[in-house]
Amino acid sequence: MQSVIVHYQEIALKGRNRPWFVERLVSNVRAAIADLGVRKIRALMGRIEVQYESEDNWEEIRERLGRLPGIANFSKAVRTRCDFDVIAETVLAELADLQVESFRVTAQ
Numbered sequence: 001m002q003s004v005i006v007h008y009q010e011i012a013l014k015g016r017n018r019p020w021f022v023e024r025l026v027s028n029v030r031a032a033i034a035d036l037g038v039r040k041i042r043a044l045m046g047r048i049e050v051q052y053e054s055e056d057n058w059e060e061i062r063e064r065l066g067r068l069p070g071i072a073n074f075s076k077a078v079r080t081r082c083d084f085d086v087i088a089e090t091v092l093a094e095l096a097d098l099q100v101e102s103f104r105v106t107a108q
Contacts (some may be wrong), residue, residue, distance in 0.1 A: 001039065002055055003077040006048040008070050022048075025070045033063045050088075 011021035037053035080090045
């Protein structure tokens with residue numbers, strides 16, 4: 001299963017009505033990519049996770065999310081176990097077809 005992590009803009013700064021704005025953005029994301037094999041969309045703290053079926057849909061998902069207002073940025077993501085060796089194997093597998101010289105991992 002593939003994932004996208006969506007970070008949103010100023011709606012995170014709203015007061016008591018923030019949940020309404022976040023749910024509205026989730027609805028807009030769902031409507032924009034509903035026909036692209038989306039399995040699950042859920043609001044997390046400060047971001048939205050989109051899980052979808054096929055890697056073949058990534059380019060179209062990327063195109064559609066890029067046009068939605070309220071989204072600051074989004075990144076393709078892979079879910080894996082919290083084990084350094086497993087993470088390293090997953091990163092190498094994801095980068096196997098790319099011509100890259102370096103990459104960055106940011107963790108909290």
